[in-house]
Amino acid sequence: MSPESWLTAEVAGPKKASVITKPEIADAMIKRAKRPVLVVGNIATEIDLEDRKLIDYLIDLAKRCQIKVVATAHTNAAFLERDFAPDAVMSAVDIANRLADPDWKGVDGEGAHDLAIFVGLPYQMAWTILSGLKHFAPHLKTISLDNVYQPNARWSFSNISIKDWIMNLKSIIGNQET
């Protein structure tokens, strides 16, 4: 399988994301991470996945495996509506800039993050921001959990259907419970 950028022209390479072919991969990476952080962009509040929004899945994910959460843009409001308080509210470029700094102590001040999970940013903005991290944050692993291929992440789904996406997310969340 040759994963393609979702927006056709946003080709990357030679360094490209490995494809999360099954949820266990993401799973394992999250489990292995010591200090993961989940960066949630505004589109997570808009996308319907069955009867819930994407953001609801992400709250589950964050809670069940105790990942710190950064809400970008106005995503915070949607979190609060759901009685979930993100660990930080920050613009996407701000959090990326800090993640690129190996001396940054993380959203909780307790040490550098080793894994950043991105989801819900506009595709092209995620593309450029992940590119910044790919090139300038060698100490950091990144995962994109959007249902489109993000070549600049370390790991990404390929362009998958909503159905597969739901299945994958559920599986990742589920696995973390065990």
Place this chain on the structure above:
Amino acid sequence: MSPESWLTAEVAGPKKASVITKPEIADAMIKRAKRPVLVVGNIATEIDLEDRKLIDYLIDLAKRCQIKVVATAHTNAAFLERDFAPDAVMSAVDIANRLADPDWKGVDGEGAHDLAIFVGLPYQMAWTILSGLKHFAPHLKTISLDNVYQPNARWSFSNISIKDWIMNLKSIIGNQET
């Protein structure tokens, strides 16, 4: 399988060569072509494949399926040494420029070629020339028969070993006999 350019940086896309995963593919394309032409660059005279040179395989190929041959650079001399007279001697950019012209009558003056097979050009020069054809010769199919991935051809091997290359070439030549 995600084929990679041989020279790492010579990434292409979004439009990229399909990989010739088995010789039958090249085979079928050559058979289907009405007026194929084989463009042989100077490196074909240098590469050893078992006890023969690459150019010897190409002569077999040209003979057995009556493909017109264009020798670029000083490749002609090596052909002549082998008592094989190419149909034309032309620089690589010259033949490419003509191939891009749908009104060109071909090396024999009998009509436009519908398939151009490239082999033995320096990698980067093949890359750029095939790019020219990819973009500006929509009427033409191109195959690269080098043992490296040429993303700008329509069809190309991926980066394969010499052994696989020999096997593939033999198979293509052999199949054409039948």
Place this chain on the structure above:
Amino acid sequence: MGTKDINISIKELETELGQIRDLKFSVGRLVQESWTEPQGPTPFPSITALRGWDMTLLKRYRPFYMPFCDLCCLCTFGKCDLTGDKKGACGITMSGQQSRIVLLAACIGAATHTSHARELVTHLISEFGEDEPLDPGGLSIEVEAPNIRLVCGVKPETLGDLEQVLDYAEEQINALLASTHTGQEGNPLDLESKVLHAGMIDHVSMEVADIAQISAYRLPKADPEAALVDIGFGAVDTEKPVILVIGHNVPPAVEIMDFMQDNDLAGDIEVTGICCTAIDMSRYSPRAKIIGPISWQIRYIRSGIPDIIVVDEQCIRTDVLDEARLQKIPVIATSEKNCLGLPDRTRDPADAIVADFINGSADGAFILDPEKVGEIAVRTAMQIAPHRKRQKVPRSLEEGIEEAKKCTQCRLCRRACPNDLHIPDAIKAFARGDPGMLSDIYDSCVGCIRCEQACQQDIKIHSLITLAAEGKLRDESFKLRAGRGAIQDIEIRQVGGPIVLGEIPGIVAFVGCANYPGGGQELAEMAIEFANRRYIVCTSGCAAMTIGMYRNEDGKSPYEIYPGNFEAGGIVNVGSCVSNAHISGAAIKIASVFARRNLRGNYQEIADYVHNRVGAVGVAWGAMSQKAASIASGFWRLGIPVIVGPHGTKYRRMLLGRSDHEEDWYVYDARTGEEVYVGPVPEHLFVAAETKEEAMVMIAKLCMRPNDTSRGRALKLTHYIDLHRRLIGAMPGDIHRFVRTGADIPITMKEEILRILDEKGWKETVIPDPTLIARQKTEQQP
């Protein structure tokens, strides 16, 4: 460099006046004789003269690079793979490469404005003479050219005086461009310093262009009550012959209107425009009609309304000729920089060209004579219009629906759409007879037709979108206040105090192109929000148009509601892209006219003043072009932050402050010489916002400055907190960084904030007389 270049020394000269021996003088020095202000340290600065200031800024606002490609392909050593910590074959690193591309963009942008200015000034001199006085604001303006005075240390008085300024700009851009050559500058920070230099030059050249045209063409002279002009598709009377002008250089459009005037045709023809030429011609004559920004090109040409199209330079679709041909609309190219491959008919008689257009034997001409263009455009439109055949495709809703049915739902259109719009779903609905979704897409579509390019079924997607939104399109008829030009000295004097003390919460400039992530309406909403909050809202170019293309419940556009004065609550359209120089100029004039700092050749001190005291923020929500890059760079060098939309991350880098790095936020107190922590104000120099909500909160935050009085700071905090609460939810997490003393705390939120400060271990600090320049700390400031 600058003046030196035009020193002239003549050993012997025979003229009709007699013979002169050994005459030496310098034009630059002459011009300055009438100006008593002492010369500052950096008149006509070379490309590294202000490097020290740049490094001061760049130390605080570090570049965060976001490569748009893993490779470099700038020379034949390449392509080079720059991933990991690999260097290219020339030794360049990925960060160096990114800043080099930024510099390249800034050079292209600055060159574009400079060349525009050069072409304009040369034309105006040929028409009005080099002695034509510069007069951009009548009696209300004394500092006629703040950018030129500040940067070059000269005071231009006539059109002719502007030429040496352009000589200087051209030399500088040339040296900057040279620096991008393989094997030249590779240090990222030095490259960034050069980007700032390009930006500064850009503002000088924009100023040249706008004060030249204001003076010569008598455009509104710093007039807050410039006319309200028509904007929008629906404002065009399609019964009349219609001329369309597109671009940025107004002489051909002026000649069109002059020809109409001279031939008593003024009421008989519609002169319509897209992009900045439209804005500038509406400054020349309020009869001119603006269609909209850059993104309206395809839809307007395809509407079949224009009878002739005249293009000049910049931001013109390069396929304008193809699109016009489909509609059988003749095209006149008028700029050497954009010839469209058309035959040069500059020397042909107008009659012949008009005849060829009418009988269809020519579909375009390249004509380098604005006056002739004026005549030909008018005559052609008049003759074609009566026989105009509308070519609109698809011709009817039914035909459109049929076309939509060809869709295979391959999604390639969506994957080509820069805004990832849900085109396939919308097409599917449309094919079923429901235009709703497609009409919704119209609202966020930037008219790039990449969707059509991608569609294998050759569905004219953009045409279907406008078909589905036809009602909206016809309904587009608004009022825009014509570009007023400069800000008056008196306005500056009036608002200078409140701004510098922080009591007007900020100046927000909405500028730049129309590459909006979610439609233009967002921009209008932002402008209204801040005007209501009594910020000073400035606008220009495509952004100015977009803000005008909005109406409230009463059917009024923002320009009809808010005054055009440079005052709290005003919405001030300065004009076209080149008018942006008046926005930087206003900031500079606050330092000079209000605070009486010396301006002349004194860039660093003034920039330091602006950065620490003038709470201005630029917002280029749809920034797209290389010009937008250079305009932003000019603001950065003055220390003015710029916010872009999400597409702005494709400019390859941000300039971000680190609010959590306390050590970054010290300034010198000019009174005491001490270093004082002032908090992250402004926090960033260049930052992309993801959504308009985030942008609005950022605007409020980035308006804070070290010099704010407590009253001012409290007011700014009120807006910041209020917007944050409303749009992002909850109190912002960084209030403690912005409160310096108890008096800074907004009274209405005192308790809550005190509690937060307590939690954060906040300590009181002092409000300094702030400067970032070490040597200034011992000087007493006025």
Place this chain on the structure above:
Amino acid sequence: MGTKDINISIKELETELGQIRDLKFSVGRLVQESWTEPQGPTPFPSITALRGWDMTLLKRYRPFYMPFCDLCCLCTFGKCDLTGDKKGACGITMSGQQSRIVLLAACIGAATHTSHARELVTHLISEFGEDEPLDPGGLSIEVEAPNIRLVCGVKPETLGDLEQVLDYAEEQINALLASTHTGQEGNPLDLESKVLHAGMIDHVSMEVADIAQISAYRLPKADPEAALVDIGFGAVDTEKPVILVIGHNVPPAVEIMDFMQDNDLAGDIEVTGICCTAIDMSRYSPRAKIIGPISWQIRYIRSGIPDIIVVDEQCIRTDVLDEARLQKIPVIATSEKNCLGLPDRTRDPADAIVADFINGSADGAFILDPEKVGEIAVRTAMQIAPHRKRQKVPRSLEEGIEEAKKCTQCRLCRRACPNDLHIPDAIKAFARGDPGMLSDIYDSCVGCIRCEQACQQDIKIHSLITLAAEGKLRDESFKLRAGRGAIQDIEIRQVGGPIVLGEIPGIVAFVGCANYPGGGQELAEMAIEFANRRYIVCTSGCAAMTIGMYRNEDGKSPYEIYPGNFEAGGIVNVGSCVSNAHISGAAIKIASVFARRNLRGNYQEIADYVHNRVGAVGVAWGAMSQKAASIASGFWRLGIPVIVGPHGTKYRRMLLGRSDHEEDWYVYDARTGEEVYVGPVPEHLFVAAETKEEAMVMIAKLCMRPNDTSRGRALKLTHYIDLHRRLIGAMPGDIHRFVRTGADIPITMKEEILRILDEKGWKETVIPDPTLIARQKTEQQP
């Protein structure tokens, strides 16, 4: 534009001489008073003034585009997918995009030379005064500035006169660069025409730079017997303190040598150089030693030999500081265009800087004062040298072999190598103790260290290569004839006839950078081949160096064997990159000095003359940079074809003729006005050759011109056929296209050729007085 820009009008002027009112004059016109040649139609041509001529060329030599990427990423509308027939969001097509990139490269190249010239002229004026006369050739040269005279229509006499020429160049480049902005020029042919304009400007600026430095620094003045200077690693006496200069702008190097001279140190220190500064300083003093072209930077720095490095501008590895730091060699940056991020110490006392270098507290400084640089470089080298610790890594063959053993055979190095060299195999052999293959790689290695960047084992591959080739390196000691500068008028008069009639078979110029596909030796072989065949061989820049780094069995370099005269069989090193203007200048002078055509502002006629009559070919075998692109463009506009190596296809397009399109090869016969078929001469304007064999045959072929006499044509055909037979095998297939009458046929091959002509149905035609300019056909030519 040009002269107009520097018209000066003064209403009132008070000087010590008295008061003047209403003085108006133009500098341009003044300069011309002493020059009686009538002004041609296009002095100071605008960017479209020569569009007609360009289109004539481009109609015959159509661009064949080879995109280096499927995308465009120039603005934030992008990236745009331009595959298939998709247009970008701005409407641009793939062909438009490719020519836009070519234009961008040509602008960067032209800006680089122009800025170099500006910096140099400004410096020389400050040192020698603006009245310093221009004298590039003493009595032997009357046409001192053929490019400037031809293009600008002015005749510069002093350094000061060059400034207006640079003003013009800067303005033009600025306008061209502006044309690359999103939404400006999109028509591929118009973009190509602008490329040609950039190239023409580039030659003007190169000429400015070189005649300025020749005049002021008294470099060889058109001297065919310029000194033979040392070139090569092995020529350096490493016992002495060693200074290394890298770059293109010679003043700092001159100051180094002057300081040595003034302090009687001339014999005590080795001043060594890489790239064009090396060439130019060897023109200043034959004591200077050249190390080699651009590709020698890494190997020489890593050798640990230099005690201090002084860099100026262009073609300097951007990681020079990193490499120097590893060797603890201090670096001085001297150009505003290449600051390396170093602290500006221009105003610090020399003592302090030297002390900091010696005690290691500073590893570099940015110093904008060549004189101070001279002092510091010399003093530092003298003081460091005695304590110099060689840092060469690996320190021994054993250590190198150990390092090679780390190799995992992953092949990433080879996949990073632009020449696809068989590094993994060579490393494997080396690890087994066999340095042979690795040493072979040295011969074709361009020193880019991309292999090292890619190696995951961090093997210092390039260092291993030089280690394996250490004997070769130490053995590099050759003689180069110092750049002679211009070609004398008398030489032109002597060869003009034989060239124009075709009796000297051609002028072959080997120029440009060192991105060789298979090592530099190929270039030397080519030069020798054509010198032996009694072509006139010219060379400059890296190519000139490379040709010198070769010796025959007798140990002699080509420059020791062939004369430096501009005559059949000469190898003429004109000098550095900017000296390329003398090669175009020579072609122009053939038209003017020999054929007495009017030069002044008469570009089209002269280019037409050169294209049809002067059998010149440029060969940029290792062309790499943007400057190489603009230099080539300048030759194209004169109708002179350029051949590049295989990497040259990365310039994105060729300009190829179609020998099989008979209709393309008609010219007007100036005598009769008839259109006459002349065959494909020259067949291409820009073409890449795959191998040196192919290049040699192409050179011979591309030297043919319509104006060749039969004797000349027969001679040219002899060389063409001979080379083709020897290198490609058999007779060429296109002889019939080059034989016009029976008399054209080389006598020795008469029968064979007649048979071929017969087969091809060849028909005799006439030899016209050729021109491509329609209006010229009725004029009688001299």
